[in-house]
Amino acid sequence: MDDTPRDPRGAPATSRLNYTAYRFARALSRAAENTALARGVTMPQLLIMQVLGEGTPLSNAQVARRTFVSAQAAHVASEDLLDAGLIQKVEHPSNRRVRLVQLTEVGWSVLADCTADLLAREERLRTVLGADLGDSLTELLDRAAEILAGGYFGDAEAEAVAVAARRRPAQGRVNPGS
Numbered sequence: 001m002d003d004t005p006r007d008p009r010g011a012p013a014t015s016r017l018n019y020t021a022y023r024f025a026r027a028l029s030r031a032a033e034n035t036a037l038a039r040g041v042t043m044p045q046l047l048i049m050q051v052l053g054e055g056t057p058l059s060n061a062q063v064a065r066r067t068f069v070s071a072q073a074a075h076v077a078s079e080d081l082l083d084a085g086l087i088q089k090v091e092h093p094s095n096r097r098v099r100l101v102q103l104t105e106v107g108w109s110v111l112a113d114c115t116a117d118l119l120a121r122e123e124r125l126r127t128v129l130g131a132d133l134g135d136s137l138t139e140l141l142d143r144a145a146e147i148l149a150g151g152y153f154g155d156a157e158a159e160a161v162a163v164a165a166r167r168r169p170a171q172g173r174v175n176p177g178s
Contacts, residue, residue, distance in 0.1 A: 057100035
C-alpha cells in the first residue's frame with residue numbers, strides 16, 4: 001500500500017458527476033472505437049457516419065458541428081470516408097456552392113454492422129443495470145446534457161456563447177476568482 005500522506009481536504013474524484021460522466025464517456029467511446037476499428041473506420045469517421053445515418057445529406061460545416069470537431073478535422077475524416085467509398089458528395093437542392101455528403105450503399109452497410117454491435121453492447125448494459133435505470137439511461141443523459149448545457153447542442157447562439165466562455169486566459173495566467 002502507498003504510504004504517501006494524504007491531504008485531509010482530498011475527496012475521491014469518482015464522487016463528482018463530471019469526473020464519473022467523463023469516465024463513462026471514455027469507456028463508451030473506447031468500446032465504440034473498437035467496433036469502428038474492427039470495420040476499418042476510425043471513431044471520428046464512425047461519428048460522421050452516425051450523423052449521416054439519420055438520412056439527411058449534410059455540409060462539411062454541419063458535419064463538424066454535429067460531431068463536435070473543427071471544420072478541418074471533419075474535412076480530413078470525410079475525405080478518408082470519400083476515398084474509402086463510404087460516403088459520396090451530392091448537390092445541395094437549392095445552393096450550387098454548397099456540397100453535401102451522404103452515405104453510399106457500402107457506407108450504410110458498414111454503419112449497420114457498427115450499429116448492431118453498439119446496440120448489443122447497450123443492451124448488455126441495460127440488462128446489467130436493470131430495466132428501471134437501463135431503459136431510461138439515454139433519455140436521462142440527454143436531458144442532463146440539455147439542462148447543463150442550456151440547449152448548446154444544435155443552438156448556434158448558445159454554442160457561440162459557450163465557445164466565448166471557454167476561451168483560455170493567456171498562458172501561465174490563472175484567474176482563481178473567476
